Amino acid sequence: MSGYRYGEYRDGPDPLAPPYDVRAALDEMGDAILAGASPLDALRDLLRRGLPGAPGRRGLDELLRQVRERRRELRERGRLDGTLERARALLDKAIGLERAELFPDPSDDARMREAELDALPSDTAEAIRRLSGYDWRSAAARQTFEELRDLLRREVLDAQFRGMRDALANADPQAMERVRQMLSELNEMLDRDARGEHTQADFDRFMEKYGDLFPERPRNLEELVDMLARRAAAARRLLASLTPEQRAELQALMEQTLEQAGIAEQMRGLGERLYARRPDLAWDTPERMTGDRPLGMADATTALQELADLAELETALRQDYPGARLDDIDEAAVRRALGRSAVDDLEVLKRIERELEEQGYLRRRRGKLELTPKAVRRLGETALRRVFSSLDSGRRGDHEQHDAGAAGELTGASRPWRFGDEQPIDVVRTVVNAVRRGGLGPADGTGGRAVRLAVDDFEVAETERRTAAAVCLLVDLSYSMALRGTWAAAKQTALALHTLVTTKFPQDAVQIIGFSNYARVLQPDELAGLDWDMVQGTNLHHALLIAGRHLDRHPDFEPVVLIVTDGEPTAHLMRNGRYWFEWPPSKETLELTLAEVDKMTRRRATLNIFMLAADERLKAFVDEVARRNGGRVFSPSAERLGEYVVSDFLRARTRRR
Incomplete structure (x- = not known):
């Protein structure tokens, strides 16, 4: 049998990996x-x-x-002047070899040649131009000079067309003639495209003839234009990144090389067409290179093109x-x-x-x-899960409330099922009812008999009735909550409590009330994105008024009122509906707020306050509220706020079952 080898999957993402949650x-x-x-x-x-x-x-x-x-x-x-440095070195080598050949010759012709070499300008491009028609005595010098010209031709063309250096590796006149034909047809194709006459078939024919000159294998004219324009822009940035002297020398070398190759006019036309199509590219923006190794023009252009892409x-x-x-x-x-x-x-x-x-x-x-509301529900579930995970197991009892919902402790009795019942099904009595009714089916091959259940057979186990609660959570939205870093914890606590009540105690009526200069009822969907109010005022008076109306709408429900704040009341609601702010708190603000506390007491609503600051004035106020109402005062850290609020609510619900 043939063997199998297994290894890490490398062709993209693991197809067997579980989807991300x-x-x-x-x-x-x-x-x-x-x-x-x-x-x-x-x-x-x-x-x-x-x-x-x-x-x-x-x-x-x-x-x-x-x-x-x-x-x-x-x-x-590396450096960007590598082509200049290599060209100078090859030129000096060719001249040195020629001088070595001429030195032993005593003839006047040798001296005239030496004088011609002495008169060469320091500019590399001009020196190469003058030597283009020079009749070399030294075969080695002639070969070196041809190597220089071949180097320039390949570097200049590769700077414009990536991969051209390999295509022109051998000094083949036919290869250069093919490049000239390619440039002519390319410019003509761009002109037809500008007139709206170009087709994909034209491009396909062009690539069939010259595709080996474009290793990137563009799929259409737009991709080809983008590829060539980026390359041409990088070549222009190369010139812009050199010193003025280096720029002039290299530019002259490029122009001379293109003239000698017979494609200067076509290359200028192509450059103009590419610039017109992609003027958004950084054509003349210099780039700073800090390396020591000299880079050839083609390699430098590639590096600058990659830098632009990056x-x-x-x-x-x-x-x-x-x-x-x-x-x-x-x-x-x-x-x-x-x-x-x-x-x-x-x-x-x-x-x-x-x-x-x-x-x-x-x-x-x-x-x-x-x-979306779905996301808010998810955040509430996460907030509640984090609260429960922080509770010490056994310290405050089992907070997962497996018996949550409308059902309570089993009484041992049962009754017929009615539509909408949430009590658990009494399986034994349900099956017995079906048997008594004659719901037994025929015996099967194993000796067993199926029981066919009807709706009237079902019975539910009766449970103790739970008392529903009217829950109010009053959350301080004032600017100080953000300054003290307690704002996120307050929102998470509100989401967790709302989720707990709506999922575990659906018979309860919960209302979240935010208060700053005014108070307002907060809908579940706005809790997550809720921001603190950059206003002055902690209007607990208004919040208690709204909470009182909620409790009055549910007179038969057990009242549960929880207050989260980091400051004493500094605002109250006036008769005209406007708020009044004053700090330190005015006597009227405190009196009106405490009057609402007394009303809550008469409603049998215990006010439990979660104090998020150690301010002495706040402590004095909450102590007075506790004295009047009999509620409790907590001083949790922001990290444990949710734990305290949820635990207190569960304690109250357990006590009132």
Whole structure:
């Protein structure tokens, strides 16, 4: 039998890997949202940091760091004047070999040749031009000079067309003639495209003839134009990055080389056409190279082209411009710069962004990213789960409340099932009812008989009736909550309590009330994105008024009132509906607030206050509330606020069952 070998899957993401759980991504976003960030900012922060629970997956910050490291490596690769340095060296070598050949010859012709060599200008391009018609005595010198001209021809053309250096490796006149034909047909194709006459078939025929000169294998004219324009812009940046003397010398060498190759006019025309199509590229922006190794013109152009691509990629990865989206990031550029694995990481990030919207956690409304009610419910469940995980097992009892809901302790009795019942089914009595009714089926091959159940057979186990509660959570929204760093904890606590009541105690009526200069009822969907109010005033008086109306609407419910605040009352509601602020608190503010406390006491509502600051005036006020009402005062840290509030609520519900 043939053997099998197994190894790591390398062709992209692991097809057998479990799909990423977007709920974990939402939980990570939730921490930032509860701290005051917008959903869009929270999503961007998640994408920058990378995905939790996905080892090896890089976020945008890590990809950005690697891009910047790659740019640093490229800048340190070498100098840009390598072609000039090589050309000068070959020229000096050819002249030296010629002088060595002429020196032993005593003839006047030798002296005249030496004088001609002595008169050569220091400018490399001009010296090469003058020597173009020189009749070399030394065969080695002639060969070196031809090597110089071949070097310039290949470097100049490769700077414009990547891969041309290999195509012209041998000094073949037919190869140069083919390049001239390619340039002529390329310019003609661009002109036809400008007139709207170009077709894909024209491009396909062009690539069939000259595709080997374009190793990137563009699929259409637009890709070819983009490829050539980026290369031409990099060559222009190379000239701009040299000193004025080096620039003039290299430019003269390029022009002379193209003239001698008979393609100068065609190359100028191509450059003009490419610039007209892509003026957005950085054509004349200099780039600083810090390396010591001299780079040839083609290699230097390649380095500058890659640096430009990396600069664009860095801008896209930063995602710090209006309307930025991950779809703006060019996957081809990521692959060229960082490899296939980086493309896979980017695709995971894109998938998370898409999945959060497609699975109904995020929505875009009028260009703004918002949380959906489904996302808010998820954040509430997460907040409640974190609260429960922080409770010490056994210290406050079993807080998972497995008997939660309308059902309570079993009484031992049962009754016929009615539509809407939430009590557990009494299985034994249900089956007995079916047997008595004659619901036994025929015997099967094993001797057993099936029981056919009818609706009238079902009975439910009776349970103790639970007392429903009217729950009010009053949350301080004042600016001081943000300053003290307790704002996120307060929101998380509100979400956790609301989730607990609606899921575990559906018979209860819960209301979340926020208060600053005014008080208002907060809907569940706005809790997560709620921000603190940058206004003056802690209007507990107004909040108690609203809470009192909630309790009065449920007179038969047990009242549960919880207050979370970090400051004493400094505002109250006046008769005209406006608020009055004064600090230190006015006598009227304190009297009106305490009057509402007394009304709560007459409603048999115990006020438990969770004090988030150690202010002496606040402590004196809450002590007076506790004295009048009989409620309790807690001083939890922000990290344990949710634990205290939920535990107190559960204690109250357990006591009132």
